[in-house]
Amino acid sequence: MKAPVKAFRIDVEAVSSFLPSRALRGWHGILLLALLLTSLAIATAHAQSGGGTGPQSPLATLIEWIPFILRGFLLNLGMSFLAMAIATVLGIGLGLLQLSRTRFLSVPAWLVTHLFRNSPWLVILFVVMLLVPFELQLPGGGTFVMSDWLKATFAFSLPVMANLSEIVRGAIVSIPKGQWESAESLAFTHGQTLRWIILPQCVKRAIPPWMNWYALLAMATPMASILGVREAVGNAQAAMEAAGARPELLVPFYLFLLLLFFAYIYPISIWTRMIERKYAVES
Amino acid sequence: MPSNPEISPHRAAPANWTPDMPLVSIKDVHKSFGKLEVLRGVSLDVKKGEVVCIIGPSGSGKSTLIRCINGLNDIQKGSILVEGQEVNDPKLDKLALRKKVGIVFQQYNLFPHKTALENVMMAPVKVLKEPRREVEERARALIAKVRLSGKEDVYPGHLSGGQQQRVAIARSLAMRPDVMLFDEVTAALDPETVKEVLLTIKELAAEGMTCILVTHEMGFAREVADHVYFTDRGVIVEHGPPEELFTKAKDERTQRFLSQIF
Numbered sequence: 087m088k089a090p091v092k093a094f095r096i097d098v099e100a101v102s103s104f105l106p107s108r109a110l111r112g113w114h115g116i117l118l119l120a121l122l123l124t125s126l127a128i129a130t131a132h133a134q135s136g137g138g139t140g141p142q143s144p145l146a147t148l149i150e151w152i153p154f155i156l157r158g159f160l161l162n163l164g165m166s167f168l169a170m171a172i173a174t175v176l177g178i179g180l181g182l183l184q185l186s187r188t189r190f191l192s193v194p195a196w197l198v199t200h201l202f203r204n205s206p207w208l209v210i211l212f213v214v215m216l217l218v219p220f221e222l223q224l225p226g227g228g229t230f231v232m233s234d235w236l237k238a239t240f241a242f243s244l245p246v247m248a249n250l251s252e253i254v255r256g257a258i259v260s261i262p263k264g265q266w267e268s269a270e271s272l273a274f275t276h277g278q279t280l281r282w283i284i285l286p287q288c289v290k291r292a293i294p295p296w297m298n299w300y301a302l303l304a305m306a307t308p309m310a311s312i313l314g315v316r317e318a319v320g321n322a323q324a325a326m327e328a329a330g331a332r333p334e335l336l337v338p339f340y341l342f343l344l345l346l347f348f349a350y351i352y353p354i355s356i357w358t359r360m361i362e363r364k365y366a367v368e369s
Numbered sequence: 370m371p372s373n374p375e376i377s378p379h380r381a382a383p384a385n386w387t388p389d390m391p392l393v394s395i396k397d398v399h400k401s402f403g404k405l406e407v408l409r410g411v412s413l414d415v416k417k418g419e420v421v422c423i424i425g426p427s428g429s430g431k432s433t434l435i436r437c438i439n440g441l442n443d444i445q446k447g448s449i450l451v452e453g454q455e456v457n458d459p460k461l462d463k464l465a466l467r468k469k470v471g472i473v474f475q476q477y478n479l480f481p482h483k484t485a486l487e488n489v490m491m492a493p494v495k496v497l498k499e500p501r502r503e504v505e506e507r508a509r510a511l512i513a514k515v516r517l518s519g520k521e522d523v524y525p526g527h528l529s530g531g532q533q534q535r536v537a538i539a540r541s542l543a544m545r546p547d548v549m550l551f552d553e554v555t556a557a558l559d560p561e562t563v564k565e566v567l568l569t570i571k572e573l574a575a576e577g578m579t580c581i582l583v584t585h586e587m588g589f590a591r592e593v594a595d596h597v598y599f600t601d602r603g604v605i606v607e608h609g610p611p612e613e614l615f616t617k618a619k620d621e622r623t624q625r626f627l628s629q630i631f
Contacts, residue, residue, distance in 0.1 A: 262476075262478075264474060264476050264478035265478060267441060267474065267478065268478035268480075269480075270467075271441060271467055271470075271471075271472045271541075272467065272496065272541070272544060273463070273464050273468060273492060273496045273497075273544065274492065274495070274496055275496075278496065282491065282495055286482050287480075287482050
């Protein structure tokens with residue numbers, strides 16, 4: 087009975103040496119990108135030689151539609167930037183409110199944080215789509231049109247906001263009590279301590295998880311296609327439709343989307359690891 | 370706009386306090402953490418320029434007492450006057466108190482994201498809004514005074530414990546306090562760096578700074594202190610000039626404590 091138990095043990099040293107060094111290397115991403123470009127080049131050559139009669143080959147069709155898909159991808163990027171900006175501002179505020187000494191503030195902040203942290207993003211997306219009106223009446227008298235992509239952006243910002251709220255809260259709590267005490271005895275007020283001493287120390291700790299959540303957010307933006315937002319996936323689907331909805335188009339189109347997102351997200355995750363390691367060494 | 374009569378200049382001590390009166394006057398102070406009574410009626414006076422050491426076994430309430438003096442811990446009963454200002458007062462002007470009282474902690478508590486110089490400059494610039502250039506000049510002089518010239522731009526993480534502690538002393542002095550509290554400032558240090566910190570404190574005392582130290586460095590207490598208090602279980606058991614207390618302790622608890630140390 088002894089041997090199997092041993093077999094299931096995790097070799098801690100192997101795990102720690104495997105994770106940062108072998109699994110995440112910049113050249114892996116470049117390799118995959120090169121693979122993508124090569125396959126596209128082959129496909130182009132194939133399409134050019136095959137021309138004339140009959141329907142276009144799936145790869146040729148894909149190449150024809152790539153600019154259209156990439157235009158959609160710009161919307162994915164735009165949505166992810168805007169949603170991250172909203173999530174960061176709201177998340178920091180919510181994180182601070184969670185730590186408020188006034189229960190009137192901390193309890194609602196805690197509730198909002200945990201509500202959005204523990205719900206599926208897709209459900210949040212539907213709820214926002216249904217609850218946020220199409221037009222907002224501005225106090226000045228004008229109207230602001232809430233287009234679908236804007237609503238989706240707001241919806242994606244909510245779960246990220248909630249997770250950033252927890253990151254901010256955790257970072258503040260992790261600062262040793264002595265920092266507060268020495269600041270207090272140097273006559274810093276509570277707000278000054280937070281502004282000049284605590285939050286600057288939190289930034290370093292919070293940057294890697296913040297980037298992680300950005301990556302998750304960027305990967306979630308295609309969900310907006312379900313609601314008709316014309317981002318990369320939505321455009322790819324529209325393109326397949328326009329090209330005759332042939333089933334053989336599905337695999338190349340979705341593989342392309344996979345590689346497209348991977349090529350964007352993977353460098354971010356490598357960068358996050360690098361920053362994480364740098365800070366780990368420094369402290 | 371009429372000036373608010375309630376806002377007085379920070380430096381002005383209450384009219385009823387004169388420099389010949391005790392700078393710090395502690396009377397019958399009681400302090401509990403929940404059910405645990407840590408201070409059970411402590412009284413002591415510290416005159417201007419005096420160096421007072423508080424010694425005693427761990428958990429005797431020494432650190433709590435010193436932290437009460439600058440209002441980091443509140444007290445349940447009794448009175449603590451610093452230059453005639455009551456610390457145990459809900460309407461206490463904390464800024465005024467903390468300008469008068471500096472404290473140095475066992476764990477240094479330097480701000481790790483700021484250089485040594487920035488650590489020293491921060492409170493005068495950000496809190497007192499003093500001109501940057503003036504503060505910088507003073508801060509550099511203070512860093513030189515604690516023998517750390519050349520380390521101005523180094524971050525605390527790259528300084529030894531003893532060096533960090535001396536930056537902490539300089540940081541406290543930058544507020545130009547009238548009394549300095551030292552809460553076991555050498556307890557976390559390597560033996561070889563203890564000396565340099567004690568030297569800094571000794572120089573400070575020689576310059577006439579009023580100092581209250583909680584310490585386990587009996588040799589140092591004996592050499593530097595004007596008056597030594599022995600505390601045990603929340604009360605002052607006995608006190609006196611160091612020569613008297615260290616050689617002719619009357620109380621059996623003091624004798625036992627000192628015999629364990631020496």
